[in-house]
Amino acid sequence: MTDAPFPSKQQIADFIRDAQGHVGKREIARAFKLDVEQKRRLKKVLKEMKDEGSLTAGRGRKLADPEQLPNVSVLEITGVDLDGEVLAKPVKWESRATPPKIYLQPDDKAGSAPGIGERVLARLSETEDGYNARIIRRISAAPADILGIVIEVDGERRIRPVDKKERFELVIAPGADKGAEVGELVLAQGINSSRLGLKRARVIERLSDETGAKAISLISIHQQGIPVAFPEDALRQADKSKAAPLGERDDLRDIPLVTIDGADARDFDDAVFAEPDDDPKNPGGFKLIVAIADVAWYVRPGDALDRAAFERGNSVYFPDRVVPMLPEPLSNGWCSLKPDEERPCLVAHLKINKSGALLAKRFKRALMRSHARLTYEQLQAAQDGAPDEMTAPLLNSVIAPLYAAFAILVTAREERGALELDATERRIVLDDAGEITGIEPRQRLDSHKLIEEFMVLANVAAAEFLEEKNRPCMYRVHDQPSLSKIEALAEVLDSVQIRFDKGQPVTPHRFNWILDKARGTPHAQMINDIVLRSQAQAMYDPNNIGHFGLSLKRYCHFTSPIRRYADLLVHRALIRGMKPNTGALPEDSGDFVRIGEHLSVTERRAQAAERSAMDRYSAYFLKDRVGAGFSARISGVTRFGLFISVDDIGADGLVPIKTLPSDYYIHDEERHLLKGRNNGIIYRLGDRIEVVLREVTPITGGMLFEVMGGAAPSTNKNKQQTRRSPANSLQKGKTPKKIKGKSRASRRQKRNTLDSDGKKSANPSRKARPKR
Secondary structure, X not given: OOOOOOOOHHHHHHHHHHOOOXXXXXXXXXXXXXXXXXXXXXXXXXXXXXXXXXXXXXXXXXXXXXXXXXXXXXXXXXXXXXXXXXEEEEOOOXXXXXXXXXXXXXXXXXXXXXXXXXXXXXXXXXXXXXXXXXXXXXXXXXXXXXXXXXXXXOOEEEEXXXXXXXXXXXXXXXXXXXXXXXXXXXXXXXXXOOOOOOOEEEEEXXXXXXXXXXXXXXXXXXXXXXXXXXXXXXXXXHHOOOOOOOOOOEEOXXXXXXXXXXXXXXXXXXXXXXXXXXXXXXXXXXXXXXXXXXXXXXXOOOOHHHHHHHHHOEOEEOOOOEEOOOOHHHHHHHXXXXXXXXXXXXXXXXXXXXXXXXXXXXXXXXXEEEOEEEEHHHHHHHHOOOOOOOOHHHHHXXXXXXXXXXXXXXXXXXXXXXXXXXXXOEEEEEOOOOOEEEEEEOOOOHHHHHHHXXXXXXXXXHHHHHHHOXXXXXXXXXXXXXXXXXXXXXXXXXXXXXOXXXXXXXXXXXXXXXXXXXXXXXXXXXXXXXXXHHOOOOEEEOOOOOEOOOOEOOOEOOOOOOOEHHHHHHHHHHHHHHOOOOOOOOOOOOOHHHHHHHXXXXXXXXXXXXXXXXXXHHHHHOOOOOOOEEEEEEEXXXXXXXXXXXXXXXXXXXXXXXXXXXXXXXXXXXXOEEEEOOOOEEEEOOOEEEEEEXXXXXXXXXXXXXXXXXXXXXXXXXXXXXXXXXXXXXXXXXXXXXXXXXXXXXXXXXXXXXXXXXXXXXXXXXXXXOOO
């Protein structure tokens, strides 16, 4: 019998990870000096670890850390990041952790860039924030279905793809058009043909005969695969819905609760009320009521409506339409808190002190009657001294207390140091015929902030209540920035003489200090953009890590169950915590981790659809202005050019690198700039430039610009040292990649640029409420 202790699972996992490759049972036994009996035990432990997901089987019956990728892996192309870098994910990923980021490196020998969904065999090189990948060979093509518009060229019917990645039109094979007319949106499939020239295709589905601006949202819906039609059983269930009885609910019908939403909102899922607290122990404090539509009364776990809502995950908002999470009889009917109509609700009774601290919370089911449907502009006008017929009677009893409580909550927000970034939303203005007439900034009034603060407080209270009741909670989590992004930010700040000590704790308050230091300087917008890009992405997860941006220890979504499934889950958990059974979360609540991942994916899908629609609307609006000049700001810097955002309307486009003054350009990824090796010209994120619109493709949303007169916003005659860009070199110490202004590789990069998946865009039809 050996004296060597049997290793723990953690020690075994650490050994495999440190080995940096595949190891087997023999190597583990030898390393820990195990005897025969311990080797038998090791076999069982390794099986347990594989079942738990902490180990995975490698080649040749070897074992590997599931979170460490082999040097050569099969990858699937998933999209692009904020700077237009192509992203991929491992096809085989057995860990329960989130897969690492993989950046696909451009390859002059690879031909056109791989499309989303395509699989490649690639060689990986680990970096601080993920992996760089170089294509060895392509394995399979992306899905063959093509979304496009039917056009006619010289008497020949063709399909013009709506995706920017698809460079070429397809010819519709004879007799394969399914009767589609010119201008129709269709789904097509490529077919093999020995015919030279353009590829052939057949129409497999006619989607819409709408053209121009009217087709934009339909294109985004179908391109992202967003479900539109509800199953028949879900529609039947919705049609059978009826008024909820008072029963054991609290009766709040006489309390003057009001809804406050955008002028174009169609569903009203929250109502608010505030009054000074009459408790002498809480001088200057307030009592708040946040009433939310009781969707859980109508949508029960596992029923047809629930299944349809889960599949969608959320509503999707476009300038001309909404794809709702719930059928209209619920979303615009029984679950909408319409004025003067009785509606069931879930109510948060909250008490705050004069400093904004939450002193008490109580959740109840109730029956309410909204006393007014107010718009943000209407409420703000009343507060500013211009009430109308509806708001005048409410001024002292409802509106003044709301703003008084809001002032306290704003002070509390500032005290805790929530992140304050400058992000302007824009709205598409359509006429009665659905044609675009303008793009304008959306106003950000105190009334918007008032509702935001009331909703944040209610969301925090819901998360606290569920923790106290030991009920599962679908948290809205936002992790702190990664170390690599903090280091990159520090490099940029150092270049503009703003000191940032990387050794100090990273907090939202420190970011706000940076933004304050930059305010009023030429670098203010650049710093704001880089701070924004340094942030992690918020997501849904049952494991709480807090919300970094809001500077909150716990946070969930409770206030919009009509349009977010995550909120419905929180409602069900609250109901279970309050003890009622009707509509409560089942004791066996399911795999919340998997559910959270699904809801995070559907949220990103909706964002991608809304963003692509905004790009197409912008391109359609500017289609007749080719050759016109615009003031713009550099919103992204890549090795193949500059992403720019046009002032006033916020339209996004690309300045291909081949159009810049002829030179070799060094891409400094960490400092977000392109620098001419010989001419010293620097194009930096956030810089303002004058551009000329050279090409517009409304169907894809693509716009190409050129820097006016070849001018740049700044030059550096001191030849400032540019740091090595990890994206341009897989080997440490290698010289940054030189990018020539008019190279063939640059032209190929321009042609195959994927749609940037990270640019900010307005969400015009959504309620004008910040999403956290």
